Amino acid sequence: MAINPLSSSFLSFFLLSTTLVFLSSSSSKKLGFASEGRETIESNNHLLHHHTHTVQVRSLLPSTTCRPSTIDPDRKASLKVIHKYGPCSQVQQENSKIPTHAEILKQDELRVKSIHSRLSNKLADRGSGDLRDVEASTNIPAKSGSTIGTGNYVVTVGLGTPKKELTLIFDTGSDLTWTQCEPCAGSCYDQAETIFKPTVSMTYKNITCSSNLCYELVSATGNKPRCTSSNTCVYGIQYGDQSFSIGFFGTERLTLTPTDVFDKFVFGCGQNNQGLFGRSAGLLGLGRNPISFVQQTAPKYGGFFSYCLPSSSSSTGHLTFGKSRGGASKAVKFTPLSEASDGTSFYGLDTTGISVGGRRLAIKASVFSASGTIIDSGTVITRLPPSAYSALRTAFRKAMKAYPLTDPLSILDTCYDLSNYDEITVPTIAFSFGGGVTVELEAVGVFYIPRISQACLAFAGNGNASDVAIFGNVQQRTLEVVYDVAGERVGFGPASCS
């Protein structure tokens, strides 16, 4: 029997490991911050009035109707960002299954596990592409019927000629952009929009196996591409939650806005897709690899993009490409990308400290340099080195002692019952990054709130002190997060959506 290159058995050829290497420990060159991390507790009493937020409990909860953000970004190449499961989402149908919070957090654990394993694979794992090994270590596919997706925020772009609108999950933690394509030779999952048909587009072209682009797949997907008998390059990508997409590697016209159109955009035309993408049409890869959307559009946008994730699933944010006419806003403070993340898909930052209620936590600088930190649009809950999380939790609980603790939720162990409060006073939490940048989180960036009787501190500790810390998307809510890839820096600015 001939092997169908698009069948899921093809996945058994794929390494779950990747060739990416992340210097997650020791060697880091973070000397500049040694003095900041000493075990001292600063007492900034003169700033005490800035050290708490008093907020209406209601303002922390999503509304049942969509309330789009009224703040307009001043740049034109801007897409509206929507939470996949919220009331603003067109891809959710009334009858489609929305995952529970426990399921979302479970999914988040799988994503984090896969990030940790990608980043901790040492050189020794390279080239372990022996087929027998891979078959033995591979387990697929995703459980059918699962509905939880990879990442949480979607944008809508146009693909093909004539243009077809497709809603894609955007993800700074991966590189390959792909969408489901007809004919679904293997299987396609249920998506809200009709599936893209390359045969009716005048601009679709297959990439051949001899093209250099085909080889870029190795670092972008962690898997060697395959080849059909007619010399078409075949990609395969599997995500941490066992979701996958396999199909032809092609080029197509991609339309972001009426004036921003990219010909020969390289993407995956997925003929066999399964897993947890909600009802979105696929994924928009915003990582650092050469085939990511960011790198492919760099001639136009200079590798510069920013986003604002909305305060709740019932509001909207933006994903914007290119600098505004006046350059980055002066209010945006930049921290250099960590060298430790070079050569990976991820955007690495150097965390230098955390403060709660204006007091810097007693965490040694070596705790953060041993783990490293990345910022990720697709991880929900911020993960910290175990000792850093425990210091944060202790300080937070102390500052919140007026409110009753309640049951933990999955990985979240510090939850409060706020049923009897209209208004609460919450200690501010601020992160310090390399370059002297301090980012104060909004109140909506501190809690994960499934229900008013269970408002949880939205942080968790890693299992291992050497696992990379991840600055997750709850913490990024309403901040303007700016990626200046050419300038090798990430910036944070005040709220640019609501």
Ligand SMILES: *[C@@H]1O[C@H](CO)[C@@H](O)[C@H](O)[C@H]1NC(C)=O
């Ligand atoms: C792309 O390649 C596949 C497999 O070789 C083939 O079936 C399909 O017709 C090709 N599409 C185009 C537009 O060339």
Ligand SMILES: *[C@@H]1O[C@H](CO)[C@@H](O)[C@H](O)[C@H]1NC(C)=O
């Ligand atoms: C933590 O990770 C290191 C490096 O990957 C490993 O050697 C060690 O066994 C791990 N410790 C635990 C408790 O899992």
